[in-house]
Amino acid sequence: MHVYARIDIEWSAAPALIHASLAARQGWLLGAVIADRWLWADQTWQITPNHSSQRLHWQAQSITQPSLKADLLLELLDSVSSTHVRATLHVEWPKTTFKLWRYWQRRRWLHNELTNVLQHWRDAWTTQSTPSDQLAQSHPRTWQAFHTMNALDQLQRIQALDRRWQQFEHGQLPNLPYSQTDQLPKADLAVDLVYAGGGLGLIHATLMARKGLNVLVFDRHQVGCAHREWNISQAELERLVATGFISWEILERQIIMARYHDGIVRFHAAGSAVAPAELHLPEVLDIALDAGALLDYARQQFLAAGGIIWDNTSFEHVYHDPKQQQTVVAVHKADQTQLIAARLLIDAMGATSPLTLATQPFAGICPTVGTVLSGAEHDQNLGDILISIADTQADRQLIWEGFPGREHELTVYVFYYDQVGAKAKYRHSLLDLFEDYFELLPSYKQLQANAQHLRPVFGYIPARHALNKPKPLAGVLALGDASAQQSPLTFCGFGSFVRNLSRTTDLLEQALEQALLAPQQLSLISAYQSNVSMNWVFSRFMTPWGRPQDVNELQNVFAHVLNRLGYDLARRFFQDQMTWHDYNRVVLGTLAFYPRIMQVAWQVLGWRDWLRWIGDWLRFSRAAFIAQFGQQLPSWLVGRLPKPWLFQYNAAYAEWRAMGWLKSSPEHQSQALGSQPSIKQFG
Structure with a gap:
């Protein structure tokens, strides 16, 4: 008689630590050793371990009754802030008459x-030395600051993020938790849309719920929890208000922490052959938002619209039936697996999404850490957009950002750009960067005697260096950092997310209504912009390549060029609205001001990426030509396009609008879309 038992449990430790600890034990986990014999279930057992890298496996056979056998298998699944342990116990009893x-x-x-x-x-594990105790020795400044902020619990999450990225960069990609099948598992609940991740995805989910869809949002922590602070411009907030998500009255009363008059870009110039050049950018990033308050509001509005929230729920697997265009999402909630049927899974799990890392690896990275603090000297009418205060340090060009908040609070970030994997200049670690942050902060801002760190902000900001759109998995749509591009300023993707919020929600509504859910159609529903995809070259010039002053020197060159070309072009560049003519003017202006740029570009990019940049420029030129021609199509022709072609045109039109490329009336799109029937709910 074969009998199985299976349970799932969350373990607050890294998979590698759990594996090392349990694999070193004598025997297995069941029973106990008595007189050098392993006893369990009134039997004496011979235990044979058969472990692999991500699982623990013990095979057991009864010494007194050899036909009695057992297997214990523990699969260790990294859930970033913890380990998901899936345990299976199988016992083979001797053959007897079967009785139910x-x-x-x-x-x-x-x-x-x-x-x-x-x-x-698991309970015994918590009595051992905690990771934060170890960090008190290895990262004393970080440990002390987090202890003062009452945020020691965040350190384990940061350690988990470091492990995940280091595994990724060493080529240890996660197994893809995705299957296609024509026999979907039976679901416990049916909805229209499932959002995995309750950060920015919660705002998107709220708008979809208001469109009459049945929507569920889950997160491994609390849905609507923020670990960054955001700043944005007035024009971008106007787009958020235009979606109907929030009113100006609520923004002013609850969400906006501060407004400031100017933003500055300034790079260190000591030892450089190029004179310093400050770039002033008012109305670019001049409003500081309370991210926590915004997501709290989104949570309330989502629930009011009939949305379903599952806190402390981790993603496990997604099953998709391509014929029926239906999806079942497996999640772990309250120590058991729950199955949710939906038309689409919206992947809003951020940079560490297992669906993204396994299928669309990133090429660039921007590790970012900081704090919200009080007691720092800062002009409350000024925001620091990009500031460097020294040349390259340990193969990193550290860049600072600071903007005022409520009651003389200041949000400060430090970050750097790098490639990933074998091309990386530096071993990426948020913990190491936090240690540098607390040491170097006084050289960036003068701190008063009563200065206090109030809460940490951190994250790995990823980038893909390609002009082509990533192809999604069938039944899965990625949003936010899970589908990140590369942009000079949208480090956490918030500005890009807001600018494209109406675009992605409207297109998703149309795709659901017309059943246009094939991967090539889902790829059109994104914040992708062809002009942003060219910016990987600029980020490469912010990665050290030669002399310690090289990065700062070249950034001062760019600042001189942008100052000469005028504020309007600089604003478009930093707000992801750069046109084809803008890009060429920047390139030619840089060549005129700094003829060595060709030599530097060859040294930084190498011949392969040089050719790749030329190819990307040609594709960018083609995209600009299509935009110029496409928006001139007469509305009568657009309205007669077949539905798939019309959807593709609407997606392109929405991209041109997000990039600020539209020169004709939006009448084309409104006439093409016409009136939309109500969307039928799933289930």
Whole structure:
């Protein structure tokens, strides 16, 4: 008689630590050693370990009754802030007459036995030395600051993020938690849309719920929890208000922390052959928002629109039936697996999404850390957009950003650009960067005697260096950092997200209504912009390549060129609205001001990326030509396009609008879309 028991449990430790600790144990986890014999279930057992890198496996055979065998398997799944342990216990009893009542009796006993032993070892783990105790020795400034902020629990999450990225950069890509099947598992709940990740995705989900869809949002932590602060411009907030998500009255009363009159870009110039050049950018990033308050409001509005929220729920797997265009999402909630049927899974799990890392690896990275603090000397009418205060340090060009908040608070970030994997200049670690941040902060801002760090902000900001849109998985649509491009200023993707919010929600509504859910159609529903995809070259020039002063020197060159070309072009450049003519004027202006740029570009890019840049420029030119021609199509012709072609045209039109490339009336799109029937709910 074969009897199985399986449970899932969350373990607050890294998979590697759990593996090392349990694999080193004598015998296995069940029973106990008595007189050098392993006893369990009134039997004496011979235990044979058969472990692999991501799982623990013990095979057991009864010494007194050899036909009695057992297997214990623990699969260790990295859930970023914890480890998801999936345990299976299989016992093969000697052949007897099958009796259903005895089978269920043994299965229930095995389940209880497995549950008790895993809970015992998990509880015992918490009594051991915590990671934060170790960090007090290895990263003393970081530990002390987090202790003062009452945020020691955040350190383990940061360690998990570091592990995930280091595994990725060493080529250890996660197994793709995705399957296509024509026999979907039976779901416990059916909705229209499932959002995995409750950060920026919660705002998107709220608008979709207001369109009459049945929407569920889950997050491994609390839905609507922010670990960054955001700043934005007035024009971008106007787009957010235009979606109907929020009113100006609520923004002014609850969300906007501060307005400031100017933003500055300034790079260190000591030892450089190029004179310093400050770039002033008013109305670019001049409004500081309370991210926590904004997401709290989004949570309230989402629930009011009939949305469903599952806190403390981790993603496990997604199953998709391509024929029926239906999806089932497996999640772990309250120590058990739940299955949710939906038309689409919206991947808003950010840069560490297992669906993204396994299928669309990133090429660039911007590690970012900082704090919200009080007691720092700062002009409350000024925001620091990009500031460097020294040349390259440890193969990194550290760049600072600071903007005022409520009651003389100041949000400060430090970050740097780098490639990933074998091309990386530096071992990426948020913890190491935090240690540098707390050491170097006084050289960026003068701190008063009563200065206090109030809360940490951090994250890995990814980038893909390509002009082509990434192709999504069938049944899955990626949003936010999970589908990141590369932009000089949208480090956390918030500005890009807001500018493209109406675009992505409207296109998603149309795709659902017309069942245009094939991967090539889902790829059109994104914040992708062809002009932003050219910016990977600029980020490469912010990565050290030669002399310590090289990065700062070249950035001062760009600042001189942008000052000469005028404020309007500089604003478009920093707000992802650069035109084809803008890009060429910047390139030619840089060549005229700094003829060595060709030599430097060859040194930084190498011949392969040089050719790639030329190819990207040609594709960018083609995109600009299509935009110029496409928006001139007569509305009567657009309205007669077949539905798939019309959807593609609407997506392109929305992209041109987001980039500020429209010169004709939006009448084309409104006439083409016409009136939309109500969307039928799934289930």
